[in-house]
Amino acid sequence: QVRLDESGGGMVQSGGSQVLACEASGNIASISTIGWFRQGPGKEREFVAAISRKEKVVKYSDAVKDRFTISRDNPLPSAVDTTYLQMNNLKCEDTAIYYCAASFFSPTDTADSYRIWGQGTQVAASS
Numbered sequence: 001q002v003r004l005d006e007s008g009g010g011m012v013q014s015g016g017s018q019v020l021a022c023e024a025s026g027n028i029a030s031i032s033t034i035g036w037f038r039q040g041p042g043k044e045r046e047f048v049a050a051i052s053r054k055e056k057v058v059k060y061s062d063a064v065k066d067r068f069t070i071s072r073d074n075p076l077p078s079a080v081d082t083t084y085l086q087m088n089n090l091k092c093e094d095t096a097i098y099y100c101a102a103s104f105f106s107p108t109d110t111a112d113s114y115r116i117w118g119q120g121t122q123v124a125a126s127s
Contacts (some may be wrong), residue, residue, distance in 0.1 A: 002026040004118045009121030016019050017088045018120060020124055024081040024099030033103040034072060034083040035059075038096035047109035048098070051083060058106045066123075075100075090125040097122050 008020040024031060035050035048057045049070040058070060069086040083100060098121050101114035 001112060002028060002102055004029060004116060006100050006118045007096065008035060009098065009123045011124045011126065012090055014091055014125050014127045016034075016090050016122060016125070017086070020085040020098055020100075020123070021089070022083040022118060024083075024102060025051060028074075028081040030104060031081065031102045031105045032080075032105055032112075035103060035107065035109075036070065036083075036085050036098060037101060037111060037114075038094075038098045039120075040093070040096035042095055043093040045098070045099075045111060047111070049085060050103075050107035050109065051104075052107050057107045061109065066081035067072045087123070092125050095124050095126075 003025045005023050014017050017047040033052050035051055036048040037045050038048050047061050051070045051072045055072055066088045072083045074081045100118045102116040103114045
């Protein structure tokens with residue numbers, strides 16, 4: 001079994017930066033991809049970014065590319081597996097609960113491909 005725990009959320013001013021972390025524990029050798037999704041107030045959940053093991057494949061949504069960077073610390077399959085989301089130049093519309101999710105497949109922006117989800121962490125960007 002795999003567990004995901006997000007951290008790093010909070011309030012930030014527009015234009016500022018924030019880093020989210022997603023720590024995977026349990027049977028982490030089975031995880032291929034870690035993705036970040038978000039759900040803003042009154043909005044549908046949307047894809048943000050995803051990364052494969054060894055950072056070989058990375059995907060971003062159009063809304064965040066050039067501002068957000070996803071990276072993954074996974075030196076050994078059976079050791080640490082932490083994925084980071086560096087968020088720069090935050091905008092009010094980035095305000096959302098951010099979830100990390102694990103998939104056994106290659107990176108995709110389809111939420112249904114991700115079988116394990118964290119509890120989420122709130123990010124609030126204000127002007």
